[in-house]
Amino acid sequence: MSDKPTTPAAQSIDDEQLMHFPCDFALKVMGENINNYTDYVLSVCQQHVDGVTESCVHTRPSRTGKYIAMTVQLVATSRQQLDDLYIELNKHEQTKMAL
Numbered sequence: 001m002s003d004k005p006t007t008p009a010a011q012s013i014d015d016e017q018l019m020h021f022p023c024d025f026a027l028k029v030m031g032e033n034i035n036n037y038t039d040y041v042l043s044v045c046q047q048h049v050d051g052v053t054e055s056c057v058h059t060r061p062s063r064t065g066k067y068i069a070m071t072v073q074l075v076a077t078s079r080q081q082l083d084d085l086y087i088e089l090n091k092h093e094q095t096k097m098a099l
Helices: 037-048 079-091
Strands: 023-032 057-061 067-076 095-098
Touching: 023 037, 023 079, 037 057, 037 067, 037 079, 079 095
Parallel strands: none
Antiparallel strands: 023 067, 023 095, 057 067
16 A cells, blocks of 8 residues: 555546547548548548538648548547547548547
């Protein structure tokens, strides 16, 4: 047993405690703007989350158009759902980051 006082910062915090599900969530994805990448991202989101439509996706190309930044507004139902979504998106060779 430790003599150190336990502070909130020192305690292990479960991710499920940080977010309350279901919750509105803004998924941010950036990738190469080729081969219908936006369609791929939308398709993956639809596989993992009910109710995601084209109107949930907002895109912004980079200055040169080589990359595209996407924000997908969705309702997340669990941490596992988000983890699965990130894993699948990051497997794609065109994905540069997913936040």
